[in-house]
Amino acid sequence: MKNEQELIKRCIKGDGRALATFYDSYAPILLGACLRYVATRSDAEDILQEAFIKILHNLPRFEYRGEGALVAWMRRIIVNLALNFLRKKGKNLLIDEQILYHEAENRALEEEATGELTPDEIHQLISELPVGYRTVLNLFVFEKYSHSEIAELLGCSESNSKSQLLRARALLKKNMMILMSNKEYIPVYGK
Amino acid sequence: MENKDSFFDFLDGTVGPVIVRPGEETRRKHLEAMEKEMIRLRRIRYRNRGLGVLGALLIASIFMVIFLKGGIETSTERHGVNSSELSQLNPVRGEKGVQPASLSTPENGMESNVRSNSDNHETGESGPDISDPSTTKLVVGESSGKIVRKMESTNISRTDIPSGRIDMIHPLQMKPSTHFILGSELGSSQIRPVPDVIVSGISDMEQEERKGVSRKKLRLPGFSFGLNYTPEYMFNTLDQTDKLVHNTGLEIAWRKGPFTLRTGLSLSVATGVTELAYHFNENLGVMQKLDSVVFVFDANGRKIVPSWFFSDQQVFDTAEDVSVSRIRKRYMYLQIPLILGYDFLEMERISFGLRAGPVLQILTSTRQLDNEPDYQNNRIIRINQLTPGRLTTHWQALFGLNVSVILSRRLSLEAEPHVKYYFNSVYEKAATTGKPWSIELRTALIYKF
Numbered sequence: 001m002k003n004e005q006e007l008i009k010r011c012i013k014g015d016g017r018a019l020a021t022f023y024d025s026y027a028p029i030l031l032g033a034c035l036r037y038v039a040t041r042s043d044a045e046d047i048l049q050e051a052f053i054k055i056l057h058n059l060p061r062f063e064y065r066g067e068g069a070l071v072a073w074m075r076r077i078i079v080n081l082a083l084n085f086l087r088k089k090g091k092n093l094l095i096d097e098q099i100l101y102h103e104a105e106n107r108a109l110e111e112e113a114t115g116e117l118t119p120d121e122i123h124q125l126i127s128e129l130p131v132g133y134r135t136v137l138n139l140f141v142f143e144k145y146s147h148s149e150i151a152e153l154l155g156c157s158e159s160n161s162k163s164q165l166l167r168a169r170a171l172l173k174k175n176m177m178i179l180m181s182n183k184e185y186i187p188v189y190g191k
Numbered sequence: 192m193e194n195k196d197s198f199f200d201f202l203d204g205t206v207g208p209v210i211v212r213p214g215e216e217t218r219r220k221h222l223e224a225m226e227k228e229m230i231r232l233r234r235i236r237y238r239n240r241g242l243g244v245l246g247a248l249l250i251a252s253i254f255m256v257i258f259l260k261g262g263i264e265t266s267t268e269r270h271g272v273n274s275s276e277l278s279q280l281n282p283v284r285g286e287k288g289v290q291p292a293s294l295s296t297p298e299n300g301m302e303s304n305v306r307s308n309s310d311n312h313e314t315g316e317s318g319p320d321i322s323d324p325s326t327t328k329l330v331v332g333e334s335s336g337k338i339v340r341k342m343e344s345t346n347i348s349r350t351d352i353p354s355g356r357i358d359m360i361h362p363l364q365m366k367p368s369t370h371f372i373l374g375s376e377l378g379s380s381q382i383r384p385v386p387d388v389i390v391s392g393i394s395d396m397e398q399e400e401r402k403g404v405s406r407k408k409l410r411l412p413g414f415s416f417g418l419n420y421t422p423e424y425m426f427n428t429l430d431q432t433d434k435l436v437h438n439t440g441l442e443i444a445w446r447k448g449p450f451t452l453r454t455g456l457s458l459s460v461a462t463g464v465t466e467l468a469y470h471f472n473e474n475l476g477v478m479q480k481l482d483s484v485v486f487v488f489d490a491n492g493r494k495i496v497p498s499w500f501f502s503d504q505q506v507f508d509t510a511e512d513v514s515v516s517r518i519r520k521r522y523m524y525l526q527i528p529l530i531l532g533y534d535f536l537e538m539e540r541i542s543f544g545l546r547a548g549p550v551l552q553i554l555t556s557t558r559q560l561d562n563e564p565d566y567q568n569n570r571i572i573r574i575n576q577l578t579p580g581r582l583t584t585h586w587q588a589l590f591g592l593n594v595s596v597i598l599s600r601r602l603s604l605e606a607e608p609h610v611k612y613y614f615n616s617v618y619e620k621a622a623t624t625g626k627p628w629s630i631e632l633r634t635a636l637i638y639k640f
Contacts, residue, residue: 014229014230014232014233016226019222019225019226019229020222023218023221023222023225024218027212027213027218027221028210028211028212028213029208029210031211031212031213032208032209032210032211033208033209035209035211036209041211044211045213045217045221048213048217048221049220049221049224052221052224052225053224053225053228056225056228056229056232057228057232063559064563065467065469065563065571065574066563066565066566066571067566067570067571068471068570068571068572069571069574072571072572072573072574073574076573117205119205119206119207122202122205122206123206123209126202126206140199141199141202141203142203142206142208143573144470144511144572144573169198169199172202173198
């Protein structure tokens with residue numbers, strides 16, 4: 001998109017209006033992406049600011065490769081910053097072995113998955129997953145990272161990433177089923 | 192996509208990208224921070240440009256200083272005497288040189304004139320007082336059976352002599368068997384008659400040889416300046432097609448005896464292919480999306496008439512496609528070598544030596560040579576660069592054999608086959624099993640100050 005390229009050029013030159021347009025165009029997407037990983041909004045906003053500073057630093061080196069490339073590049077930056085933030089906070093991004101997981105129960109639940117929940121409810125359920133599960137699920141499903149990339153990013157093995165995704169999937173399904181069947185829903189696992 | 196299943200597709204399709212608008216206060220705070228950062232970045236850019244210009248000026252002034260210094264020293268060395276020595280060569284007047292000095296043997300009409308080119312020689316301000324017997328004495332020698340007189344200066348060091356230049360003039364009446372060489376050319380400050388003739392108009396090299404100067408004198412110590420071109424062929428690189436690198440630059444060398452020390456600045460131009468994996472959703476076309484319906488009551492027809500409002504919406508395949516593109520890039524490096532050399536064989540016009548030393552290479556610019564692939568209306572999800580990026584700084588070790596051919600007293604040609612080993616890879620990640628290395632041939636034209 002030519003407008004996007006033009007906007008980038010003007011931002012590099014330091015045009016104040018272009019900066020505001022740039023921010024208004026991409027901040028909502030980036031903040032949304034960040035909130036998938038970080039629980040509180042104030043933390044996400046801090047990360048957003050840091051991300052924009054980093055984006056400005058690297059914008060002259062960004063090579064425009066077509067529509068979607070800029071957003072993909074910025075999403076990558078904010079996801080990395082969010083993961084760094086979680087690491088600094090001492091959150092364990094690797095397998096959380098303490099989570100109770102019953103294979104048999106989940107096998108049964110998987111077969112009954114339906115789509116009667118609203119996107120907000122599903123989003124809420126995802127955000128209530130343990131940090132490790134949530135991170136891998138977000139990276140894999142929404143950011144389209146491969147297991148090898150997730151492993152490199154989180155410093156774990158590929159099989160670790162796969163098993164964590166499997167468990168996240170099962171736990172999410174279970175919670176969805178509970179919510180759908182109007183049972184009393186208690187978020188067991190902390191953020 | 193590995194392990195992709197219907198549940199994940201369902202999640203991706205249902206939840207989709209989350210859009211959360213920052214609050215007004217947050218927006219203001221963030222924009223302020225961004226503007227401050229932009230100002231800071233602009234300052235850094237200006238500062239870096241300024242430093243670059245200053246660096247270039249500094250290098251240029253160093254070159255100029257070295258060049259000027261070299262020029263003056265050379266002038267003094269070649270002619271061996273200057274205006275202060277000239278003032279001492281006036282035994283008749285016994286005072287500071289008021290006019291061009293002249294040594295004469297009136298008995299046989301032989302005359303050797305020494306004329307100063309310096310502008311202030313007539314003022315007689317340069318040089319020590321020759322009337323002082325402690326510094327100057329008259330020496331009498333024999334030439335062609337006749338008595339000649341000359342001045343011998345004993346206590347004047349080279350540093351006492353201000354710069355200047357004189358020409359030796361061989362008069363027509365001078366007998367061919369007699370002339371004077373000013374002593375400083377022979378390492379002392381004496382004037383001696385020698386059985387040879389200095390004939391004006393012959394080449395410098397011939398003059399040197401006729402004066403009996405050693406052939407090794409052709410390789411004078413001091414600074415030299417050179418232009419070089421070096422084609423380089425690399426091994427152990429990722430790219431199997433673009434292995435040829437072109438280097439060209441300016442160099443300055445200092446020589447003492449058989450040893451040389453060389454440095455300079457070179458530009459190195461290399462090309463390489465970068466592989467990029469594009470992950471995208473294919474565009475399936477455009478659908479008409481119903482935005483709204485407006486119902487208007489038609490009083491005449493007594494019915495409700497709906498108006499449908501549509502908008503175009505791009506439709507993308509949910510399957511993720513991957514396409515790998517190869518894009519050629521040109522990398523420009525700045526090279527700073529520091530090469531130590533030793534010449535083990537010096538013949539009349541040719542010498543052989545060894546060269547070795549480190550080379551610092553800095554990536555200064557990257558330019559894309561190919562156009563981006565056109566993905567038209569497809570939605571790019573992400574782009575992975577498969578080829579690792581290039582390091583901005585790396586070190587190399589260079590070993591080579593130098594062959595130098597002397598063209599004239601000041602000009603020489605050098606050919607130097609090298610082997611270069613890269614201490615660290617040129618890539619950001621260890622992309623190859625071994626470190627890169629290369630062979631190259633440096634060709635240089637050298638000018639001696």
